[in-house]
Amino acid sequence: MSGSATFSFTAVETLYVDTCVEGPDRTTVRRLLASWNSKAFRPVVVPSRVVGVKITPVSVHVGAEVSDVDLRALTAEQAAELAAAWGEYGVLFFRDQELEPDDHIVFAEHFGSIDVNKFFQKVESHPQIAQVLKEPDQKRNIGSAWHTDHSYDAEPARGSILVAREVPPTGGDTLFLSVAAAYDALSDGLKTTLLSLRARHSNEHVFGKTSEHPKQLNGRFENPELTGGAEHPVVIKHPVSGRPCLYVNRGFTTNFVGWTEEESAPLLEYLYEHTAQPEFTYRFSWEEGSIAMWDNRSTWHFAENDYHGHRRLMHRITVAGEALASA
Numbered sequence: 001m002s003g004s005a006t007f008s009f010t011a012v013e014t015l016y017v018d019t020c021v022e023g024p025d026r027t028t029v030r031r032l033l034a035s036w037n038s039k040a041f042r043p044v045v046v047p048s049r050v051v052g053v054k055i056t057p058v059s060v061h062v063g064a065e066v067s068d069v070d071l072r073a074l075t076a077e078q079a080a081e082l083a084a085a086w087g088e089y090g091v092l093f094f095r096d097q098e099l100e101p102d103d104h105i106v107f108a109e110h111f112g113s114i115d116v117n118k119f120f121q122k123v124e125s126h127p128q129i130a131q132v133l134k135e136p137d138q139k140r141n142i143g144s145a146w147h148t149d150h151s152y153d154a155e156p157a158r159g160s161i162l163v164a165r166e167v168p169p170t171g172g173d174t175l176f177l178s179v180a181a182a183y184d185a186l187s188d189g190l191k192t193t194l195l196s197l198r199a200r201h202s203n204e205h206v207f208g209k210t211s212e213h214p215k216q217l218n219g220r221f222e223n224p225e226l227t228g229g230a231e232h233p234v235v236i237k238h239p240v241s242g243r244p245c246l247y248v249n250r251g252f253t254t255n256f257v258g259w260t261e262e263e264s265a266p267l268l269e270y271l272y273e274h275t276a277q278p279e280f281t282y283r284f285s286w287e288e289g290s291i292a293m294w295d296n297r298s299t300w301h302f303a304e305n306d307y308h309g310h311r312r313l314m315h316r317i318t319v320a321g322e323a324l325a326s327a
């Protein structure tokens, strides 16, 4: 046992003490070490910096709240624990964090390189950060349809990390759901059919020259000439958890490969209705300093547009992902 390790004593009660800290805890450590031979405590060495991160699931299928952590001072061990929890719960929520844009970038880079969105307006001083903004005079917001980010890319983004900068007095929640749970709930027959399919995803109808969206968003999208698309399996194997996940979404999927859009529409519509059932979802209410980081392979999200007349400003960083394999 080295002086810099943390000891977890498990006996009548569980107690975590970091031997690095000075003061009363040092006394506690000495007292506990003195009782070592009395068998009152069973010492277990655990990595010290992991201690303190608390992960509490917020719903049956999706999301966990993380507390007792300062994201400005994240250690590699804590980042590894968060990465595992991210894969398991799909979305991680944090409260009362004080991340400046530079901190936001450092935090995101614990999980991969930054995949800068080509279409969103950027924070002027930090072009790696996209602005998700609705002004009081705007009627339309970004993201008010179930979707997952960047599914139109050949290597879709692993996840997105959204920091609340300005929130309306009420409303402006974001809903999340688990596409793994939605897939699990399908019949074996439909699962077999879906496992044989691929789908095409495109962003032309959202960010392209003829799309109405950029106009309705006061020109807040850019680079309409950079639109494109990609094909992916309809059921992917999640790169971290290995769980099968339904990988189509209302925002960007256009058709099953080899099927016309007209032929694809009824089955896609069935999957969208099935997946958006409340039992698979969780609603997150924002405060300034709240953060949500969602996994784009295992979740969808939906930004409520119920706060007309108020400003809502979020900063988003998208973390790069990889090509997706079939389940």
Ligand SMILES: O=C(O)CCC(=O)C(=O)O
Pocket (backbone or CB within 6 Å): 132, 142, 143, 144, 149, 160, 162, 173, 174, 301, 302, 303, 304, 314, 316
């Ligand atoms: O503003 C939000 O809550 C989510 C926005 C969104 O849908 C996105 O960034 O993809």
